[in-house]
Amino acid sequence: MPSFDIVSEVDKHQLTNAVDQVNRTITNRFDFKGVDAQVEMKEFALTLHAESDMQVNQMVDMLRAALIKCDIDPLAMDVGEEEQTGKLVKIGVTLKNGLDKDLSKKIVKIIKDEKLKVQAAIQGDSVRVTGKKRDDLQQVIAMLRGKELEQPLQFNNFRD
Structure with a gap:
């Protein structure tokens, strides 16, 4: 029958490629020069941190674009709330798997x-x-x- x-499902290898692509873009962009900004990945949970909320929101958009390029549907993203810790602004992003x-x-x-x-x-x-x-x-x-x-x-x- x-x-x-x-x-x-989210392909973990493609997700790693998308995160690496965003981190490379951050190091090459003029508006991120000298800024402590990075995307960190643990399993299907991502942490985006930068020095201002505008930069973190730009990083979310960059991540969404990188996921599309890597054939991951951006609907799988679940973007959390911004939180201020010291001089950094962090956003947690989880990817729905299953x-x-x-x-x-x-x-x-x-x-x-x-x-x-x-x-x-x-x-x-x-x-x-x-x-x-x-x-x-x-x-x-x-x-x-x-x-x-x-x-x-x-x-x-x-x-x-």
């Missing part, structure tokens, strides 16, 4: 509301969709791509 998985329960339930509900001949089941941080016909599964993929969800979705593990 044909099936596929709906997941939301589907949470609420979004998984929402996806299953969307699929069931379409009344297609497929079954959707939540499996950890992914949703497995099975059906008798491959065309039905492709309809589900096309329908979910058209929906505006708060997280980017990938469709993998397609089996006949």
